[in-house]
Amino acid sequence: MSKQLTYQIFNLIKRLTKAEKRHFKLYVKSNSSEKETAVVKLFDLLDRQNELDEEKILKAFPGVQSNVLSNHRANLYEHLLSSLRLLHNHDPGIRIKELISYADLLHNKGLYAQCLNQLNRAKQIAIKNQMDILRLEIVELEKRVETRYVTGSTPDRAQELTKESRDLRSHFYFAGSWSDLSLELYDYYLKFGHVTNREEADKITDLFKSNAPQSVDSSMGSESIFYFQSYVWYYHIIQAFPLCYKYAKRWCEYFEKQPGLMKEEPEMYIRGYHNMLSSLFFCDKVSRFREELVSLERFIDNHENEFNENQLIQAFTYVETARLNLFFLEGKFTDGAKYCLEFEKRLESNKGRIDMHRMMIFQYKMACLKFGSGDFHGSLRHLNGIVNNPTLALKEDIQSYARFLSLIVHYELGNDDLIYFQIKSTYRFMLKLKNFQKVHAAIFKFLRQSLYIDRETLIPSFEGLRNEFLEITKDKYERRPLLYLDMISWLESKIYNRPVEKIIREKKLNMGA
Numbered sequence: 001m002s003k004q005l006t007y008q009i010f011n012l013i014k015r016l017t018k019a020e021k022r023h024f025k026l027y028v029k030s031n032s033s034e035k036e037t038a039v040v041k042l043f044d045l046l047d048r049q050n051e052l053d054e055e056k057i058l059k060a061f062p063g064v065q066s067n068v069l070s071n072h073r074a075n076l077y078e079h080l081l082s083s084l085r086l087l088h089n090h091d092p093g094i095r096i097k098e099l100i101s102y103a104d105l106l107h108n109k110g111l112y113a114q115c116l117n118q119l120n121r122a123k124q125i126a127i128k129n130q131m132d133i134l135r136l137e138i139v140e141l142e143k144r145v146e147t148r149y150v151t152g153s154t155p156d157r158a159q160e161l162t163k164e165s166r167d168l169r170s171h172f173y174f175a176g177s178w179s180d181l182s183l184e185l186y187d188y189y190l191k192f193g194h195v196t197n198r199e200e201a202d203k204i205t206d207l208f209k210s211n212a213p214q215s216v217d218s219s220m221g222s223e224s225i226f227y228f229q230s231y232v233w234y235y236h237i238i239q240a241f242p243l244c245y246k247y248a249k250r251w252c253e254y255f256e257k258q259p260g261l262m263k264e265e266p267e268m269y270i271r272g273y274h275n276m277l278s279s280l281f282f283c284d285k286v287s288r289f290r291e292e293l294v295s296l297e298r299f300i301d302n303h304e305n306e307f308n309e310n311q312l313i314q315a316f317t318y319v320e321t322a323r324l325n326l327f328f329l330e331g332k333f334t335d336g337a338k339y340c341l342e343f344e345k346r347l348e349s350n351k352g353r354i355d356m357h358r359m360m361i362f363q364y365k366m367a368c369l370k371f372g373s374g375d376f377h378g379s380l381r382h383l384n385g386i387v388n389n390p391t392l393a394l395k396e397d398i399q400s401y402a403r404f405l406s407l408i409v410h411y412e413l414g415n416d417d418l419i420y421f422q423i424k425s426t427y428r429f430m431l432k433l434k435n436f437q438k439v440h441a442a443i444f445k446f447l448r449q450s451l452y453i454d455r456e457t458l459i460p461s462f463e464g465l466r467n468e469f470l471e472i473t474k475d476k477y478e479r480r481p482l483l484y485l486d487m488i489s490w491l492e493s494k495i496y497n498r499p500v501e502k503i504i505r506e507k508k509l510n511m512g513a
Contacts, residue, residue: 009077010052011352013043015309016080021047024083039076092129092264096122096138103141112145119145129264132175136168177213178226184211185233190357193397194239194480196437201238201477208234225251225268232275239476245279248272266303267314270296274318281325284511289329293322313353316346321358324365331505333372340366360386364398367405368485372501376412383409397480403429404440405485407447416451423447438472439481459495466491 016024028040038061045060046052061069089095099122106115119138126135143161188204195201212230228251235244251272255262262269273296280289300315307315320343327336347354347362354362367382386402403426410419423444430436446465450458469488473479482488486504493500 005073005077006046006054006057007052009073009080010046010049012077012080013046014352017309020084020087023087024080027083027086028079038072039079042072042076043080092125093131093134096125096131096134099125100134100138100141107145116142116145128260130261132168132171136165136172139165139168174213175224175226177211178224178230181208181211182226182229182233185230185237189233189237194237195477196480197477204234204237224254225272228254228272236275236278239282239480241279241282245276245283248276248279252276263303263306266307267311270300270311270315270318273299274321277318277322277325281322281329284329286329286508286511289322289326293319293326296322309353313350316350317354317358320346321361321365324362324369327369328365329508331501331508333369333501333504334374336369337373337375337378340369356389360389360398364402364405367402371405371409371485372504374499374501376409380406380409380413400430400440401481401485404443404481407443408485408487408490411447411450419447420451437481438475438478439469439487442468442472443487462491462494466495 013021024043025040028043041060042057045057049056058069061072064072085094085098089098099118103115103118103122106112106118119142123135123138123142126132126138139161143165146157146161184207185204188207195204208230228247231247232244232251235241235247252269255265255269255272273292277289277292277296280292297319300319304312304315323339324336324343327333327339344366347359363382363385367379367386370376370379370382383402383406386399387406389399403422407419407422407426410422427444430440442465446461449461453461466488469482469491473482473488486500489503489507490500492498492503496503
């Protein structure tokens with residue numbers, strides 16, 4: 001059996017609801033044959049496994065040749081997809097494609113009027129749900145029928161289709177340009193995170209300005225979300241968080257004005273809310289953050305029964321991200337660390353459903369919360385999960401931060417021997433990524449010197465490093481490594497011999513948190 005396809009089937013089965021599994025078995029048994037019986041047997045074997053075990057599968061089919069077993073696997077995958085398509089034919093996209101397939105069948109039978117009738121039904125659904133890409137496909141099929149056969153349509157039909165096609169193509173130029181730009185910016189953020197200096201900020205600005213359409217098509221439908229996304233990602237990357245919030249807010253308001261679109265694509269609305277909350281987090285707007293989080297939780301509570309699997313995972317990811325961020329905003333690290341105990345169980349139950357990018361961010365946030373609460377061993381466990389991750393293509397900034405926090409944790413634990421080797425390892429890693437900032441250089445210098453100084457006499461060194469950080473962070477690009485880890489407060493905890501959480505909490509209370 002192909003391991004890759006078997007793994008894909010296994011993951012698909014684990015995503016099925018009870019209703020979907022029941023419908024699958026009814027669907028297969030309605031076509032009962034020896035081949036279908038083998039398909040159900042293979043389905044049951046995979047459904048009962050918590051972890052994929054191919055040896056058990058092979059033992060369950062003794063004497064069956066590998067090519068026959070491969071056919072069973074392929075049939076199972078095809079039956080699963082067909083069953084899901086039939087069960088979810090109320091989905092507008094699936095329904096449109098189904099009507100298009102009916103139109104093709106009728107066209108091949110020479111029943112052109114009936115073919116056009118099916119295409120018209122499909123087009124009305126596409127218009128209602130703002131699915132303009134499918135709408136253009138339908139228009140092109142209509143043009144093909146009208147230009148090849150005498151259909152008896154209205155005299156102006158050719159002009160109507162030509163205008164509709166031209167308008168859609170013009171619209172797609174703007175929508176497609178914003179979509180491309182949004183994806184390119186998102187890809188940059190996944191790889192590198194926020195810009196680290198003016199040169200990188202200018203580079204991203206040039207990328208944005210050279211690829212953004214010169215004018216905005218006001219008639220854009222749901223694709224106009226890419227317009228908002230592009231601005232959100234641009235301002236997020238260059239750390240212009242108030243402007244990022246502005247466009248994330250407009251993104252959400254666009255959905256709120258169109259209840260039908262919000263119902264059809266709730267994950268995009270939730271994603272807009274996530275970006276709005278992230279901007280408020282980086283702006284340190286605690287009260288407004290709480291209000292918007294409550295609104296997001298209320299929306300999800302009211303609609304989660306209508307969500308599909310993907311939408312439920314998105315809702316879980318973004319709400320939990322915001323809940324963790326609230327602990328940082330309020331300076332409640334001990335409460336956050338306690339929350340992580342239960343959160344980790346929920347995270348484990350969703351393993352395989354959440355992408356690696358999000359998992360790394362969750363791990364880093366939990367590490368920071370536990371560090372702030374004084375649980376250094378717990379913090380190190382999460383950091384090791386990031387540092388030992390071989391996926392270097394994603395979130396280079398988080399991997400850098402994790403290594404530096406790991407150095408500080410080892411310092412707190414008194415692991416001086418490990419610090420010596422960690423410094424060399426982290427230094428090589430930073431050189432490899434070309435991600436070296438003044439904050440990093442200051443930490444390296446301090447830790448190297450601290451290895452040869454009695455810790456009882458380090459207060460002047462802590463004070464010197466704190467003053468250096470205060471000077472460095474006057475440059476907004478140098479603040480980036482401190483977005484989650486408040487190193488200045490940590491240094492003050494050493495200077496005044498007080499828990500770092502108390503120092504951060506007092507600062508937050510003075511700000512009205």
